[in-house]
Amino acid sequence: MTLDLDLQLACEGQAPAPESFQRWAECALTGRREQAELSVRLVDETESAALNQQYRDKSGPTNVLSFPTDFPAELELPLLGDLVICVPVVEREAQQQQKPLEAHWAHMVIHGTLHLLGYDHIDDNDALVMESLETQLLTGLGYNDPYQPTDEE
Template sequence: MKNIIINIQYCCKNNKNIPKKLYFKKWIQKILCKKKNINIITIRIVDEWEIKKLNFNYRKKNKPTNILSFPFNKFIKINYKLLGDLVLCKNIIEKESLKYNKSLESHWAHITIHGTLHLLGYDHQNNKEADIMERLENKIMLSLNYKKPHILKSF
């Protein structure tokens, strides 16, 4: 896991049930394992009010969400690439885990992987993009011994 530097900011009232840094590194490493650079990511774990504010300010959506990704993708020195920031909402992730009957760890993994793929330029603005991203998320989750998060549709 030498090619990743993760900075974690714990900015929520209750830090209980948040995965350890080692888990975040393991999940992100599965995506970045073939990258030669040292990749730097900041993960900020927040409450609903903060992610709602960010979601409105940056996406004009006045509601909380599970994750926001802020890609940067710039070299800050030779072989050190600042990929960007992930802002994860602990409360939303916990609620979704219960709603979709997923283990909390698996859902944290999925949302972290989803956000990291956004940092790398993947998106889901249309069916084709969504299909590509969901297939990749399924593949990564299976490689980490989690269940597939998506049932893929045929278009």
């Protein structure tokens, strides 16, 4: 699996090392894609809320937005798409859910990357497939199941 990842830090806040983003995205792509180009933009709540309103017609910031490329399949380009991750929302959710911050970052990158690959959670069956895959990938990286409550602080 060859991944060309462009990481953009567009806000204040503590973000994991670029190597972590690379590892997490590669984990989601391995066995599903031979080659990919991916942009990950880390934003504040204002930018996240504006994008969420514009593209999903939902108000307020959200943890991760996925923007898959929309090229005809016959072009066979490695461009996968863009992830926009809201740093303050990820930090707040990790604290509220009592999850290690790094584990929640890993979950958001894997979750968003799977969306770029076409996975979704709109209906219950699709959600079960996607959540099972996320759990498998995250536990394979040494993190806890993101859908189970944890006592960690």
